[in-house]
Amino acid sequence: KQEVTQIPAALSVPEGENLVLNCSFTDSAIYNLQWFRQDPGKGLTSLLLIQSSQREQTSGRLNASLDKSSGRSTLYIAASQPGDSATYLCAVTFMDSNYQLIWGAGTKLIIKP
């Protein structure tokens, strides 16, 4: 069964620190991997999409990496701010999933002022 796992389920760090969120997946045959952000009472917002052929993607203070062979992705957030507080979700499109996204349960991030 194809699964996506995110550990830890929750993380709290002081403002200004750099941090890494982790995502692991069970099958290296993927089309792409995406990171989303979810704020309370709001829907999900796509942050970064990494295609299978890519190793990383960057957007502002965010950098996502992909290592297919080990089944891992990381989301690096530089110089964290209280506004970064949210739940971060990882979703993978496996090659034999009929293009469906398989989701992790998310990491709830709290940045303390």
Next chain:
Amino acid sequence: ETGVTQTPRHLVMGMTNKKSLKCEQHLGHNAMYWYKQSAKKPLELMFVYSLEERVENNSVPSRFSPECPNSSHLFLHLHTLQPEDSALYLCASSQGERQGAGETQYFGPGTRLLVL
């Protein structure tokens, strides 16, 4: 209105009630989705519609009935639900229905459903 909107935002219903969730997208997209998000669990894809035709139904109980009258509107009709159906129901849209093929999905804020 822009993006994807959902109504109502909160809903409490008894197990014998019938209710409907509404989703509307203002993005000109061709595909729309219903997801269920339970506490501390991954999102579960329920239904996918492309150009108003259902293209995916992930073994969802028949007490959930989707309807897509046009490419901008999507409904989820609820009937005789169970307490374990309590969750956040999210609607999303994308340009095409191959949701994982690099196309970004745009999500609504969700409907928080409580079944008593």
